[in-house]
């Protein structure tokens with residue numbers, strides 16, 4: 001099985017759209033070249049559509065989703081600020097860590113892994129938090145947390161949402177839901193390789209921007225002069241030109257198909273997978289009603305060894321699926337169905353492989 005035949009159905013990178021791989025081989029321009037600046041501006045316009053926002057500060061951070069998470073906290077959280085964080089998986093846990101390092105007094109609202117967090121619990125966790133943070137799509141468990149009720153009732157708090165595995169895969173309605181700060185990653189549902197973190201910041205959040213955040217590289221005060229600057233763009237760092245071509249091409253592919261149509265494709269692939277997997281003996285693990293179409297978690301049939309099963313899938317069939325994390329390590333699999341990967345024929349390829357692996361090992 002050659003590398004180009006790999007089917008990435010893990011929780012990490014999805015298969016990029018073919019147009020994206022072509023864009024990566026385009027000639028490199030300078031990061032202050034007017035032609036490149038125009039492409040960046042257009043990319044940010046596309047991002048506003050994908051985020052469903054009119055926020056002027058909407059752009060890709062030059063690093064992966066984790067840098068988006070870090071930028072989202074360090075620019076808005078001062079030492080001593082109260083930050084309420086929803087924790088029902090790896091990425092909520094990581095948010096607590098990042099907020100703590102930024103000096104926040106973190107109030108954790110925990111829920112069992114595999115279950116969604118009740119928004120009311122987040123809203124009642126503290127009378128007057130500076131910020132409420134939650135993960136929209138928990139990649140470690142396949143759970144979707146509700147966002148709209150948080151925006152509606154956040155009061156004076158800023159609402160910060162991790163949309164790394166939701167943007168481009170399921171509806172993310174930044175403005176309608178009252179999200180103030182949100183970040184994503186290029187490699188999940190957007191169908192681009194890893195390396196960029198689209199972020200969007202509301203005008204309300206901009207009023208809370210810290211003048212000199214702890215991080216120099218992620219300081220939005222400086223980056224915004226490059227992103228929003230009029231013609232005279234101030235140099236802050238060298239934009240990763242080829243990755244921006246790739247993101248531009250990925251967003252053009254998504255918007256060319258139609259954002260709603262892209263969501264619908266992810267949903268119908270998820271629905272198909274959720275219907276077929278239990279028939280093969282792989283029971284759905286995440287709470288019903290909150291299951292992500294783009295990341296499905298299943299328990300393993302009796303007798304199927306986690307490591308051995310995934311090794312055969314990868315080596316013989318060229319299909320990558322992810323293992324369980326934390327409390328369910330070794331007990332569940334995480335099946336991604338994102339971006340260009342989200343096609344019925346890819347699910348059929350997986351189902352055929354699962355059937356054969358199961359009859360061989362069980």
Ligand SMILES: *Cc1c(COP(=O)(O)O)cnc(C)c1O
Nearest residue numbers: 064065066091137139164165185
């Ligand atoms: C993948 C992921 C991240 C981290 O993004 P990287 O691109 O791996 O740095 C953060 N949050 C969630 C929900 C993720 O799925």
